Amino acid sequence: MIRFENVTKLYGRDTVALEKLDLEIEDGEFVFLVGQSGSGKSTIIRLLLKEIEPTTGVIYVRGKKLSAIGRRKVPRLRRDIGCVFQDFKLLPNKTARENVAYAMEVTGQRRRQIRVKVPQILDLVGLGDKMDKLPNELSGGEQQRVSIARAFVSQPPILIADEPTGNLDPETSIGIMQLLHRINRIGTTVLVATHDREMVDVMRKRVVALEDGRIVRDRVKGAYSDEV
Numbered sequence: 001m002i003r004f005e006n007v008t009k010l011y012g013r014d015t016v017a018l019e020k021l022d023l024e025i026e027d028g029e030f031v032f033l034v035g036q037s038g039s040g041k042s043t044i045i046r047l048l049l050k051e052i053e054p055t056t057g058v059i060y061v062r063g064k065k066l067s068a069i070g071r072r073k074v075p076r077l078r079r080d081i082g083c084v085f086q087d088f089k090l091l092p093n094k095t096a097r098e099n100v101a102y103a104m105e106v107t108g109q110r111r112r113q114i115r116v117k118v119p120q121i122l123d124l125v126g127l128g129d130k131m132d133k134l135p136n137e138l139s140g141g142e143q144q145r146v147s148i149a150r151a152f153v154s155q156p157p158i159l160i161a162d163e164p165t166g167n168l169d170p171e172t173s174i175g176i177m178q179l180l181h182r183i184n185r186i187g188t189t190v191l192v193a194t195h196d197r198e199m200v201d202v203m204r205k206r207v208v209a210l211e212d213g214r215i216v217r218d219r220v221k222g223a224y225s226d227e228v
């Protein structure tokens, strides 16, 4: 469960990024966060990862108050939250297999575990036959699949994607969304920040719309904008 209680975030003295935001996301939900550039989507994600602190208000992730988590426990929090970005953030000189393995190595997982898990997850995302390719030998959609595999290989309870289809064509984007949908179906809470109107409309998931740091709409099976 993720809960924002009356959260306000100011950058500097007078840039209001979020204003008195209340938001609750249950375990296992799939939520789209939509809104224009500057509406506060990335700020929500950065708060969840404890990259920044709220100015006022309280945030809970899986029953824990983020303000009570000390610096040393932040890596633990981040292990519970897999992240996928618009620009993939893959290491260019490592193969798909090595990119995923590396993410497990840095979080101190056992070698045997890594050997077993990496091919399994690459299979799951549909890259079983491309494990030994470098990022520049893969299409944009395939690179995004590697980055999803990397985010999900340790099966975090929460997966966050910030504009995951921003650099992809519509057809490729559908494949990526279907993959996120599958990850959600096995019980993962999925939060996707996006401008991708078509995708939001096709998926019919919960849509939380932000405007100037406030929630202006929250629909269970929503669309990008309100239908007329």
Ligand SMILES: Nc1ncnc2c1ncn2[C@@H]1O[C@H](COP(=O)(O)OP(=O)(O)OP(=O)(O)O)[C@@H](O)[C@H]1O
Residues within 6 Å of the ligand: 011, 012, 015, 016, 017, 035, 036, 037, 038, 039, 040, 041, 042, 043, 044
């Ligand atoms: N580090 C920062 N310093 C100062 N102001 C910031 C900073 N980061 C964001 N802002 C401001 O806070 C507001 C919310 O920004 P945020 O990045 O959360 O929006 P967003 O909805 O994620 O936008 P985008 O879709 O462009 O990523 C904006 O007015 C932005 O200019």
